[in-house]
Amino acid sequence: MRMTRYFLPVLKENPAEAQIVSHRYMLRAGMIKQQAAGIYSWLPLGYRVLKRIEQIVHEEQARAGHIPLLMPTLQPADLWRESGRYDDYGQEMLRITDRQKRELLYGPTNEEMITDIFRSHVSSYKDLPMTLYHIQWKFRDEMRPRFGVMRGREFLMKDGYNFDVDRDAALHAYNRHMVSYLRTYERMGLTAIPMRADSGPIGGEDTHEFLVLAATGESEVFFDSAVTDLRLGAREVDYDNREEVASVCKEFTTLYARTDETHDAALFDAIPEERRKVARGIEVGQIFYFGTKYSEAMGATVVTAEGTKVPVEMGSHGIGVSRLLGAIIEASHDEKGIIWPEGVTPFPVGIVNLKQGDAGTDAACDSLYKALAAVGLEALYDDRDERAGAKFATMDLIGLPWRITVGPRGLANGVVELTSRRTGVSEEMSAEAAVAKVAAIYANV
Ligand code: ATP
Ligand code: MG
Numbered sequence: 135m136r137m138t139r140y141f142l143p144v145l146k147e148n149p150a151e152a153q154i155v156s157h158r159y160m161l162r163a164g165m166i167k168q169q170a171a172g173i174y175s176w177l178p179l180g181y182r183v184l185k186r187i188e189q190i191v192h193e194e195q196a197r198a199g200h201i202p203l204l205m206p207t208l209q210p211a212d213l214w215r216e217s218g219r220y221d222d223y224g225q226e227m228l229r230i231t232d233r234q235k236r237e238l239l240y241g242p243t244n245e246e247m248i249t250d251i252f253r254s255h256v257s258s259y260k261d262l263p264m265t266l267y268h269i270q271w272k273f274r275d276e277m278r279p280r281f282g283v284m285r286g287r288e289f290l291m292k293d294g295y296n297f298d299v300d301r302d303a304a305l306h307a308y309n310r311h312m313v314s315y316l317r318t319y320e321r322m323g324l325t326a327i328p329m330r331a332d333s334g335p336i337g338g339e340d341t342h343e344f345l346v347l348a349a350t351g352e353s354e355v356f357f358d359s360a361v362t363d364l365r366l367g368a369r370e371v372d373y374d375n376r377e378e379v380a381s382v383c384k385e386f387t388t389l390y391a392r393t394d395e396t397h398d399a400a401l402f403d404a405i406p407e408e409r410r411k412v413a414r415g416i417e418v419g420q421i422f423y424f425g426t427k428y429s430e431a432m433g434a435t436v437v438t439a440e441g442t443k444v445p446v447e448m449g450s451h452g453i454g455v456s457r458l459l460g461a462i463i464e465a466s467h468d469e470k471g472i473i474w475p476e477g478v479t480p481f482p483v484g485i486v487n488l489k490q491g492d493a494g495t496d497a498a499c500d501s502l503y504k505a506l507a508a509v510g511l512e513a514l515y516d517d518r519d520e521r522a523g524a525k526f527a528t529m530d531l532i533g534l535p536w537r538i539t540v541g542p543r544g545l546a547n548g549v550v551e552l553t554s555r556r557t558g559v560s561e562e563m564s565a566e567a568a569v570a571k572v573a574a575i576y577a578n579v
Contacts, residue, residue, distance in 0.1 A: 135481065137516045141178050144528055154350045156463035157282030159472050163532045165459075172279025172287030179532060180459065182480035184290065187458050188269050190321050190477060191292045198314040198373045200265040200294055205247050207271050211237035213246040217431045226274045240273035245428050245450055248295040252446065253434035259299040262436065262446075265307060267294030269455060281350070284416065284460040292453040297446045299438055301425065304447035306376045308340060308423045309383045311451040313373070315344055315419050316366045316386060318453065321579075322462060323475025326418050327361055328386055332395035340423040343393060345415030348464040355415040357391040358405045364389075416461045423449040472533030473555050476579040481514040482506075483572050484534040486525045488541030490517060499540050502550070502565050509573040513538075530555070536575070538568050 143164040151168075152158035160166050165180030176184055192202060208230065214220035220227075220239075228240040241247070248266060256264070269292045279287050296307035312328060319326035324346050331343040345355055347362070364386055372378055390405055392398065393415075402410060426445040429435065435443045454461075466473045474480070485502055489495045499515060506513045514534060516525045522541075529537050539551040539560075549562040552571060563571070 135512060135514050137514060137518050140514070142528075142532070143177065144531065152282065154281050154284075154460075154464070155467055156284065156350075156460040159463055159467060159531070159533075160282055160459065163472060166283065168282075170287075172276060172285070174283060174286065174288075179480050183459055183474070183478055184456065186478045186480070187322065187455055188290075188292075191269060191318055191453055191455060194314045194318040194321070195267055195292075195294065197317075198265075198310050200267050200314075202268060203251075203266055204268050205241075205244055205251075205270060207241055207273070208238045209241045209244075209247055211239055213250055214239065217246050217249075217428055219246070226276065228273045228275050241270075242272055242274045243291075243450070243452070244268070244270075244293055245295065245448075246432065249428045249432045249434050249448070252297055253429075253432060256297070256446075257436060259436050259438050262297055262299045263303055263307060265294055265296040265310075267292060267451075282460055283456045285352070286456065289454065290456040292455055294451045296449045296451070297434075297436075299436060299444075299447065301447055302376075304423055304425065304449055305340075306379065308421055308449050308451075309376075309379045310373050311421045311449070312342065312383050312386070313366070313371055313379055315421065315451075315453065316382075317371075319344060319346075319418065320366055321477045322458065323477055324418070324458075324462060324465060325362060327355075327357065327391050327415070329355060329357070329391040329393050329415075330387070330396045331393050331420065342387070342421055343417050344419040345393070346418055346461045346465055347413050347415050348461065349414055350464055351414035351416040353415050353417055354394040355392070355413055356394070356397045356402050357411050357413070358389040359409045359411045361386075361389040361391045416457070416464060417454070418458055418461050419451075419453040421449065421451040467533070470527070471531035474533045474535055476535050476576060479535055480532070481534050482511045482576055483513050483536040483538060484529045484532075485513050485515040486522070486529060486537060486539045487515070487517055488522050488525075488539060490519050492542055494545060495540055495542050498545050498550075498565065502538060502540060502569070505565065505569045506572070509569060511569075511572060511576060536572050538565075538572075540565075 145162045149161045164177050166174045230238045272291045273288050276287050298304040326344040326346050328342040331341050429445040434446050436446050437443050463472050487499045503513050503515050535555050537553045550565050551560045552568045553560040
């Protein structure tokens with residue numbers, strides 16, 4: 135993409151309404167525009183990152199064997215009357231009446247609707263296990279929408295629902311979600327710690343939240359610092375192997391890590407003092423096992439191998455897709471701007487032309503752009519007629535992990551400059567070597 139043909143409305147001044155760094159940088163980098171309290175347009179740069187995050191979520195759900203579908207944003211109120219949540223949900227639910235005076239709501243979550251789909255089509259244990267999920271906009275009329283996309287009213291969520299014949303199978307689905315979420319967050323460059331949490335309005339007996347540590351996080355968290363060293367890494371996990379999946383979950387949930395809702399001072403005090411940490415965190419996901427809460431209320435049953443009819447065992451599992459942009463920026467930035475992890479960056483690499491209009495430099499940038507495209511990397515090429523300083527400032531603000539700088543002086547020596555946004559370290563090398571190096575980095579992402 136050439137910057138002169140792109141829509142990148144970068145702001146020079148700090149927007150007064152933004153209280154935290156991620157919100158400030160998302161506005162300044164031209165990623166989002168607020169349309170009403172907690173409701174945003176996703177401008178091209180922000181939209182690219184949102185799509186990258188969705189893509190990673192889809193890939194990891196597929197790896198775990200979960201099936202994508204798409205449910206609507208509007209739901210009939212009657213479905214929610216069946217579960218009893220139409221009245222329970224209160225003012226967070228946006229209620230709508232259509233021209234026929236039918237009551238609808240903008241879905242804050244989808245347990246009822248997915249249970250309705252299940253009961254309409256599935257009745258035998260032979261069709262199980264089954265996990266269905268979608269990535270869809272939600273609406274919650276939050277009391278205090280704030281921090282940009284972190285606490286929006288309209289926000290994008292991945293929500294998945296498992297259906298299993300018995301409790302053991304449902305607990306395996308819970309564990310499978312935990313492992314797939316760990317891998318999802320790691321691919322986004324995040325350390326998200328599973329913490330024992332409280333189940334709230336979803337209800338149920340087992341639940342973990344995934345928290346990214348950040349001073350601006352809304353949750354107070356208590357943990358053993360050793361938990362921050364755990365990584366799933368490149369290991370292959372067989373998602374059908376119950377013992378293997380359970381042992382990974384055990385590895386990640388044995389050390390103390392809890393939110394304030396479930397915090398236990400006595401257990402916490404048993405941790406060696408130097409590892410006892412109290413901090414703040416951003417909730418980027420939550421998994422629940424709730425058994426037959428919805429299936430009993432809504433009559434979703436299956437016939438078991440023994441021929442008995444039982445309410446299906448369920449759980450629900452959510453990832454805050456749009457909130458993740460804020461969380462990633464909170465975890466990865468400096469005073470100049472965002473530092474995107476390679477896994478989610480809007481463009482893998484930027485090209486800065488130091489002397490726009492100089493025939494040799496322009497030609498070198500063009501051929502570099504094509505060489506990057508030939509190895510599958512779409513560069514953002516700053517071809518504006520601007521000072522070098524302004525171009526560097528824009529690149530630093532929007533945070534592409536790699537920048538290739540091309541100028542007449544370097545070209546005279548046959549070199550360009552490759553710079554890492556994270557370390558600031560620059561290296562001179564031939565354009566071919568720069569392409570090969572960036573390609574090798576992204577081959578492992
Ligand atoms: P919170 O405690 O932050 O209000 P929640 O526990 O009510 O969130 P869930 O029902 O668990 O939210 O939804 C799944 C995920 O959706 C959350 O882990 C979070 O990442 C994201 N999410 C929830 N509410 C919002 C919101 N208002 N704006 C953006 N993302 C949200
Ligand atoms: Mg939650």
